[in-house]
Every structure is written in structure tokens, then in C-alpha cells.
Amino acid sequence: MxxxxxxxxxxxxxxxxxxxxxxxxDASAGDSVTLDRVLLVADGDEASIGRPLVxxxxxxxxxxxxxxxxxxxxxxxxxxxxxxxxKGHRQDFLLLRITDVVLNGKSAAAAxxxxxxxxxxxxxxxxxxxxxxAAEDAALAAKLAARSAPKSDDKGxxxxxxxxxxxxxxxxxxxxxxxxxxxxxATKPAAKPAAxxxxxxxxxxxxxxxx
Numbered sequence: 247m248x249x250x251x252x253x254x255x256x257x258x259x260x261x262x263x264x265x266x267x268x269x270x271x272d273a274s275a276g277d278s279v280t281l282d283r284v285l286l287v288a289d290g291d292e293a294s295i296g297r298p299l300v301x302x303x304x305x306x307x308x309x310x311x312x313x314x315x316x317x318x319x320x321x322x323x324x325x326x327x328x329x330x331x332x333k334g335h336r337q338d339f340l341l342l343r344i345t346d347v348v349l350n351g352k353s354a355a356a357a358x359x360x361x362x363x364x365x366x367x368x369x370x371x372x373x374x375x376x377x378x379x380a381a382e383d384a385a386l387a388a389k390l391a392a393r394s395a396p397k398s399d400d401k402g403x404x405x406x407x408x409x410x411x412x413x414x415x416x417x418x419x420x421x422x423x424x425x426x427x428x429x430x431x432a433t434k435p436a437a438k439p440a441a442x443x444x445x446x447x448x449x450x451x452x453x454x455x456x457x
Contacts, residue, residue: 247262262344274312308343320334
């Protein structure tokens with residue numbers, strides 16, 4: 247819902263939460279003021295146009311602070327008359343924050359608060375659902391971990407036992423091979439000289455003597 251108001255000879259389009267600078271009013275910072283000159287009020291597809299004012303409509307605002315606008319320079323001169331006039335002006339204004347727009351008892355601020363409360367309730371409901379789902383998932387994961395833990399331990403023990411037995415067998419075989427190799431090497435050199443000594447006299451013929 248928004249409205250068009252008139253104050254200080256100017257028109258403004260306002261809604262809840264709008265801040266605007268208006269001409270000075272009889273109020274100070276922190277006061278609440280009511281703007282009765284409402285020219286138009288629109289709520290969705292419906293609009294109420296005043297002739298010149300909308301009956302049963304009002305706009306409430308809070309005075310944020312009183313301040314002065316930027317300086318405006320006014321310079322006048324008359325050519326060929328040596329006349330120069332320079333003036334500066336800073337306009338005073340009130341900064342208002344619109345708090346409510348009312349039309350025939352219907353409040354824009356109340357509707358906005360209700361919408362925010364509904365959105366907050368919906369967000370809280372989604373957060374609670376997410377937390378509950380997370381807790382259920384954690385419990386299910388813990389159950390699965392508890393069931394699978396003993397199986398994995400048995401498998402690990404059997405695998406480790408099989409590996410240790412295989413290593414022990416391999417070590418025993420290596421020890422047997424290492425023990426057998428030196429004996430064969432030691433016997434071979436002893437047999438070779440005897441064979442050579444027996445074969446040499448038989449192979450060479452005796453030398454002949456001349457008569």
C-alpha cells in the first residue's frame with residue numbers, strides 16, 4: 247500500500263519505511279506527526295483518488311531529525327551600473343520516516359508485520375525440519391557404523407594372519423635354499439681334482455726309445 251501526500255506545497259509518494267525531506271513543521275526529533283492531506287491511496291489493484299482529499303485516509307510519520315540543506319547561491323548584477331549582489335541560502339527541513347498508511351481502518355504497517363511474521367514462521371519451520379532430518383541421518387549413520395565395525399575387524403585379522411603365515415613360509419623356504427647351496431659348492435671342487443688325476447696318465451702314451 248502506498249499513498250500520495252501533500253505538505254509544504256509539495257507532493258510526495260510514500261509507503262511504510264520511506265524517508266523524505268519536508269518543509270519545517272511544528273515538531274522536533276523523535277515526535278510523531280500525522281499527515282492528513284492524502285491525495286491518493288493505492289492497495290494492490292484498488293486505488294482511492296481524493297477530490298481533493300481521500301476521506302478516511304491518513305499517513306503517520308516519525309521525525310528523524312531537523313537539518314539544513316546545501317547552500318544555494320543567489321547572484322544578481324546590473325550591467326554598466328557597478329551593482330553586484332551575492333547571497334547564500336540554506337533551507338531548513340525535517341527528515342520524516344513513514345510509519346503507517348491507514349485507509350478506512352486498514353493499516354499497511356499491520357499487514358507488513360503479519361507478512362514478516364508468516365515468513366519468519368515458515369523459515370523456522372523449515373529450519374526445524376532440516377535439524378530433525380540431520381539428527382535422523384546421524385543416528386542412521388551411527389547404526390550402520392556399529393553394525394559394520396566387527397565385520398571389518400574380523401576381515402582385517404584374517405587378512406593379517408594369512409599374510410604373516412605366508413611370510414613365515416617364504417622365510418623358511420629361503421632358509422632351506424640358503425642351507426643347501428653351500429654344501430653343493432663345497433663337494434664339487436673336491437671331486438674335480440681326483441677325476442683330473444685319474445684321467446691324465448691314461449690319456450698320454452709312453453715315449454718310445456730309439457734302439
